[in-house]
Amino acid sequence: MLGYILRRCLAVIPVMLLVAVFVFLLLRLTPGDPAAIIAGDMATPAQLERIREAMGLNQPLHVQFATWVGRLLQGDLGVSLISNTPVATMVADRIGPTLSIALLTILMSVAMAVPMGVLAAWKHRSVADYAVMTFSVLGFSVPVFVIGYLFILVFSLKLGWFPVQGYKPLGAGLGAFLSNAFLPALTLSTIYVALIARMTRANMLEVLGEDYIRTARAKGAPERTVLFRHALKNAAVPILTVIGSGFALLIGGVVVTETVFNIPGVGRLTVDAILARDYPVIQAMILLTSFLYVLVNLLIDLSYSIFDPRIRY
Amino acid sequence: MTQIPPPGSAMQPVLRALRLPQFGLGARLAAVVLAIIVVLTLLGQWIAPHDPLTMNPMARLQGPIEGHPLGTDNFGRDIFSRVLIGGQLSLVIGLATAVVSVLLGLVIGMVAGFFRAADAIIMRMMDALMAIPSILLAIALVALNGPSVGSVIAAITIPEIPRVVRLVRAVVLSAREEPYVEAAIALGTPMHRILTRHLVPNTLAPLIVQGTYILASAILTEAILSFLGAGVSTETPTWGNIMAEGRLFFRIKPELILYPGIALSLCILSINLLGDAARDMLDPRLKKRAG
Numbered sequence A: 001m002l003g004y005i006l007r008r009c010l011a012v013i014p015v016m017l018l019v020a021v022f023v024f025l026l027l028r029l030t031p032g033d034p035a036a037i038i039a040g041d042m043a044t045p046a047q048l049e050r051i052r053e054a055m056g057l058n059q060p061l062h063v064q065f066a067t068w069v070g071r072l073l074q075g076d077l078g079v080s081l082i083s084n085t086p087v088a089t090m091v092a093d094r095i096g097p098t099l100s101i102a103l104l105t106i107l108m109s110v111a112m113a114v115p116m117g118v119l120a121a122w123k124h125r126s127v128a129d130y131a132v133m134t135f136s137v138l139g140f141s142v143p144v145f146v147i148g149y150l151f152i153l154v155f156s157l158k159l160g161w162f163p164v165q166g167y168k169p170l171g172a173g174l175g176a177f178l179s180n181a182f183l184p185a186l187t188l189s190t191i192y193v194a195l196i197a198r199m200t201r202a203n204m205l206e207v208l209g210e211d212y213i214r215t216a217r218a219k220g221a222p223e224r225t226v227l228f229r230h231a232l233k234n235a236a237v238p239i240l241t242v243i244g245s246g247f248a249l250l251i252g253g254v255v256v257t258e259t260v261f262n263i264p265g266v267g268r269l270t271v272d273a274i275l276a277r278d279y280p281v282i283q284a285m286i287l288l289t290s291f292l293y294v295l296v297n298l299l300i301d302l303s304y305s306i307f308d309p310r311i312r313y
Numbered sequence B: 001m002t003q004i005p006p007p008g009s010a011m012q013p014v015l016r017a018l019r020l021p022q023f024g025l026g027a028r029l030a031a032v033v034l035a036i037i038v039v040l041t042l043l044g045q046w047i048a049p050h051d052p053l054t055m056n057p058m059a060r061l062q063g064p065i066e067g068h069p070l071g072t073d074n075f076g077r078d079i080f081s082r083v084l085i086g087g088q089l090s091l092v093i094g095l096a097t098a099v100v101s102v103l104l105g106l107v108i109g110m111v112a113g114f115f116r117a118a119d120a121i122i123m124r125m126m127d128a129l130m131a132i133p134s135i136l137l138a139i140a141l142v143a144l145n146g147p148s149v150g151s152v153i154a155a156i157t158i159p160e161i162p163r164v165v166r167l168v169r170a171v172v173l174s175a176r177e178e179p180y181v182e183a184a185i186a187l188g189t190p191m192h193r194i195l196t197r198h199l200v201p202n203t204l205a206p207l208i209v210q211g212t213y214i215l216a217s218a219i220l221t222e223a224i225l226s227f228l229g230a231g232v233s234t235e236t237p238t239w240g241n242i243m244a245e246g247r248l249f250f251r252i253k254p255e256l257i258l259y260p261g262i263a264l265s266l267c268i269l270s271i272n273l274l275g276d277a278a279r280d281m282l283d284p285r286l287k288k289r290a291g
Helices: A002-028 A034-039 A045-055 A061-073 A087-122 A127-141 A144-158 A174-208 A211-218 A223-245 A247-260 A266-275 A279-307 B011-018 B025-042 B079-114 B116-131 B134-145 B149-175 B179-186 B191-227 B239-249 B255-282 B284-290
Strands: none
Touching (some): A002 A061, A002 A279, A087 A127, A087 A223, A087 A247, A087 A266, A087 A279, A127 A174, A127 B191, A144 A174, A144 B191, A144 B255, A174 A223, A174 A247, A223 A247, A223 A279, A247 A279, A247 B134, A247 B191, A279 B116, B025 B079, B025 B255, B079 B116, B079 B149, B079 B191, B079 B239, B079 B255, B134 B191, B149 B191, B179 B191
């Protein structure tokens, strides 16, 4: 088991190295001189030269790459070209809102989607099943920002239940935090719920047809035990996998949701950096989010054995 | 699903003309809705009551009035005309993305599946590409290459390619072990003929299904890119940038986001339903799993 964990962790290294190469090349191989883009149209040749010197753009590509990766490994994410603050500080300042809303989203999504999927499979071809499936197709089809604005329109502007936009940290009190974070999390969770509910339903349908479910029912186990102990636990591994792969959707959704709800998080930070061509921030943010995605999927892979003891490494 | 026409209604000949007896009612309805959207959009120039770019400062942010069935935006432009014409570019970008990513993915996937030497390298590269969040990668590509239609298509296509490559590779890996492929190799069939005659046909069914999903997700991604300010320049209306412009006036006139949003959602919804139906028809084994 320990050996397997170690091997899986080591396998992350080449993937992350390749991601680093992609991100690095993405910025270096695009048409145009990064120094000219940074300096703007009015820059003199001397100014351009100074920027190239400062960024190390005069050195050969592989030297630039090695310097950059070397600094990354020491925890140096670079310094923003625009605000001149270290990227690590910028991320630390703005990670709070993003993390808390993302966690709330995952909690809400799983809490809504798994029961929906179980219900749809249990009452196969019933009204409830069709309702869940309709919701799940809709969740994939309506853009997340349209959902966000619809929620603002209905729950904030018409009903006045929630503030329209903005963010309050947990430190300001749970009530204040939730009243601001609930709508963004609900918005963000629609596509995630659609994905997880669909997967739960499909796997539950398969498991509910198994012999041991009939046996469990035959020996008189209560339906709740059959559904959650016998069936759901055996359907858990693919559901976990989809929670992991859906994490990429969550990252994309965070960026959009933070824009809709005016939340000062890292998603907005990234988009602003990209639009302003703040190269060090772009590099660091794409690398960090990719790393997070790989890490989450690694943890999920490793957790399989908890849900399915037959999986031994 | 409340608009299902009763048997013998006017919709019957249309549905029969589609000649897809295996498709359920939902999918046939989706086909009709999609056909209506595509026709309206393509004929947009002739149907639209106004030029989508003509501004009228006297009639800003109007509700539905005579001549403007859906009202006007903050520049007094006709919303109905803009939504109609805006669909053109959204659909073109979606279609181009689907075609290009399927073709590129097919070629790369064939190489990975057939040549063992290339497999490991290509697949590690695809793993890395899949690890980068597609929205971030796409915004970065557009921001760096400029907001042209071509760069938006490229930006949406690149993150989609690894998914196609994985699919094609898996099909090729299993097909190349089949006796007919071994026989073809033993007979000395040239490599290109094995690829085109024996392996490509195997990938067609899953690629058609995957292509429809890419089409839907590309239209959605275009809208998100425009919404975040990294889409096609705002001189050409697309569903995405009409909504992006509507953001500032959301409180006064939510219709600026809702109408293009409804058009976009209906379009994606019908494509997704058709994709599901195509999957069930082309690969009945999957039907049980995904319901």
